Amino acid sequence: MEVQLNLNPLLEMRFGEMRFGEKGFGGDLSPEIARILGRRTIRRYTAQPVDPQLIDVLIAAALSASAKSDFQQASIIKVHDPAKRQAIGSFFPTMPWIGTSPGFLVFCGDPRRLEQICERHQHPTPQRDIEAFLNASVDAALALQTFILAAEAAGLGCCPISVIRNRVRAVAKILQLPSGVFPVSGLCFGYPSDPGHVSMRLPPSVTVHADTYDDSSAAADVAAYDARRESRYPTPPEKQRNPAKFGHAQSYGWSEDKARQAAEPEGQEFNDYLRETWFRF
Numbered sequence: 676m677e678v679q680l681n682l683n684p685l686l687e688m689r690f691g692e693m694r695f696g697e698k699g700f701g702g703d704l705s706p707e708i709a710r711i712l713g714r715r716t717i718r719r720y721t722a723q724p725v726d727p728q729l730i731d732v733l734i735a736a737a738l739s740a741s742a743k744s745d746f747q748q749a750s751i752i753k754v755h756d757p758a759k760r761q762a763i764g765s766f767f768p769t770m771p772w773i774g775t776s777p778g779f780l781v782f783c784g785d786p787r788r789l790e791q792i793c794e795r796h797q798h799p800t801p802q803r804d805i806e807a808f809l810n811a812s813v814d815a816a817l818a819l820q821t822f823i824l825a826a827e828a829a830g831l832g833c834c835p836i837s838v839i840r841n842r843v844r845a846v847a848k849i850l851q852l853p854s855g856v857f858p859v860s861g862l863c864f865g866y867p868s869d870p871g872h873v874s875m876r877l878p879p880s881v882t883v884h885a886d887t888y889d890d891s892s893a894a895a896d897v898a899a900y901d902a903r904r905e906s907r908y909p910t911p912p913e914k915q916r917n918p919a920k921f922g923h924a925q926s927y928g929w930s931e932d933k934a935r936q937a938a939e940p941e942g943q944e945f946n947d948y949l950r951e952t953w954f955r956f
């Protein structure tokens with residue numbers, strides 16, 4: 676069903692700006708688009724279990740995502756075993772939803788399957804290069820996001836969990852992932868016990884370009900975004916990231932926070948693991 680929707684309040688929530696004029700967007704739209712504009716990550720869930728059949732339907736939707744060259748290099752692990760959930764969750768005590776959400780999946784890149792197919796057909800095997808890594812990762816990411824959108828349409832809330840890659844050796848052991856199958860992201864899901872909030876995004880003036888890439892106004896636009904975002908969701912002084920290292924900033928916003936976060940190296944174990952187990956780059 677297509678209906679005339681006033682998207683302005685949703686765009687205002689998402690970007691803090693950007694309007695299609697007073698009357699809003701002029702065309703007809705599926706309400707699904709409005710739902711996507713208002714989507715948000717959910718990390719707190721009721722105890723209500725998720726029907727296993729519904730999970731399978733959502734996985735079928737996830738596997739309907741586009742796949743590079745039809746190589747179909749995503750694999751999904753359904754983590755049911757409470758001991759495995761508990762073990763994975765125990766590595767990340769600051770994210771208790773990892774061990775406790777009603778549902779948990781791990782979306783993996785799987786170049787191993789394609790290599791085995793080549794071997795069975797007695798053809799040369801693919802390069803284990805950056806292209807191969809990216810293709811399998813993109814397939815897994817598209818399946819992940821397609822699952823999320825389908826799950827949200829079914830009333831569930833979701834939270835991707837890439838932090839599992841920081842303990843990839845232990846996670847791979849628990850899930851018995853063979854060489855050539857690597858986790859891209861976990862996914863917590865369940866029925867929301869809290870509505871969450873729309874996370875404001877950088878404005879399209881920063882992230883969208885016409886014909887040629889142009890970031891000449893990015894510094895000013897990011898500063899304005901920081902101010903808009905802080906005015907909606909102010910960061911209390913005690914929430915400033917790592918003040919012992921970076922001090923307390925007078926004016927703190929998204930870009931200061933992300934610069935502090937990015938200054939801490941992350942992912943060395945994953946990088947080493949990929950090279951030791953499969954890839955040659």
Ligand SMILES: Cc1cc2nc3c(=O)[nH]c(=O)nc-3n(C[C@H](O)[C@H](O)[C@H](O)COP(=O)(O)O)c2cc1C
Pocket residue numbers: 714715716717718770834835836837838839860872873874
């Ligand atoms: C690939 C990926 C990995 C993520 N990993 C984690 C994670 O490990 N833990 C977590 O709590 N949130 C994680 N998130 C959720 C992001 O923090 C969240 O999407 C972001 O803050 C934007 O919020 P929104 O999805 O509500 O718009 C991840 C999101 C993505 C897309």
